[in-house]
Amino acid sequence: MAEHLRLGLNVDHVATLRNARGGIHPDPVEAARLAAAVGVDGVTAHLREDRRHIRDDDMRGLKDVGLPLNFEMAATDEMLGIAADVLPNACCLVPERREELTTEGGLSVHAAQNSLRPFVARLQDLGIRVSLFVDPEVRELEAARAVGADIVELHAGPYTDATGEARRAELVRLREAARTARTLGLECHAGHGLTFDTVEDVAAIGDIVELNIGHFIVGEAVFLGLETVLRRMRALMDAGRSRCP
Numbered sequence: 001m002a003e004h005l006r007l008g009l010n011v012d013h014v015a016t017l018r019n020a021r022g023g024i025h026p027d028p029v030e031a032a033r034l035a036a037a038v039g040v041d042g043v044t045a046h047l048r049e050d051r052r053h054i055r056d057d058d059m060r061g062l063k064d065v066g067l068p069l070n071f072e073m074a075a076t077d078e079m080l081g082i083a084a085d086v087l088p089n090a091c092c093l094v095p096e097r098r099e100e101l102t103t104e105g106g107l108s109v110h111a112a113q114n115s116l117r118p119f120v121a122r123l124q125d126l127g128i129r130v131s132l133f134v135d136p137e138v139r140e141l142e143a144a145r146a147v148g149a150d151i152v153e154l155h156a157g158p159y160t161d162a163t164g165e166a167r168r169a170e171l172v173r174l175r176e177a178a179r180t181a182r183t184l185g186l187e188c189h190a191g192h193g194l195t196f197d198t199v200e201d202v203a204a205i206g207d208i209v210e211l212n213i214g215h216f217i218v219g220e221a222v223f224l225g226l227e228t229v230l231r232r233m234r235a236l237m238d239a240g241r242s243r244c245p
């Protein structure tokens with residue numbers, strides 16, 4: 001039996017909508033509370049350097065919801081200080097460029113091993129588990145292991161962006177990377193761009209134990225409501241998982 005597949009709700013774009021009017025509604029913390037009430041397993045938020053969606057006080061509010069909090073951040077001293085204050089369950093280190101619309105690719109762990117190794121250790125010394133957002137490539141997975149990460153989150157964007165045969169090929173890459181991660185002793189998550197149409201096949205990869213999903217869920221909630229969307233996403237994940245040996 002494959003392990004339970006956790007759903008982490010990324011609430012960044014609840015904050016995007018709030019910030020469009022500069023007020024307090026809709027509140028990402030309220031979204032996390034609703035998620036907790038319907039059985040979602042965790043909450044994720046990306047505190048960007050430019051604070052374009054999530055803000056510092058959101059991180060503190062999200063921690064108080066009581067769900068495991070995954071703090072997405074760039075590997076900077078500023079973010080390390082905030083993580084030390086918030087003390088989330090996990091930090092997911094992502095690359096960040098001010099001019100990008102969203103995270104564009106995985107971290108270059110291989111190229112940045114010397115700076116990442118002590119950064120990972122400083123978070124772990126605070127009792128925080130460390131996840132690295134990486135492309136599904138063996139070299140990056142081995143480097144993640146070498147810098148002492150606990151978790152890798154596989155970048156699912158190339159899979160969700162592709163169609164037809166190319167998408168099937170990307171799914172194979174995810175499956176093989178998840179197997180490699182597991183063999184290396186890394187917990188394996190996946191995220192970015194997942195939708196109702198693309199989640200089931202990823203959920204069928206038994207070596208992946210957590211999916212972090214945000215933009216589609218928040219967008220679809222405009223039409224169906226957040227609770228309905230979360231329940232449907234959960235059902236699709238369960239359907240995918242039931243295909244595991």
Ligand code: PXP
Pocket residue numbers: 010012046072092094102103133153190191192193194212213214215216
């Ligand atoms: N995981 C990581 C590391 C991300 O950067 C993002 C986007 O912020 C997500 C998951 C969620 O992606 P999406 O919002 O496209 O579902």
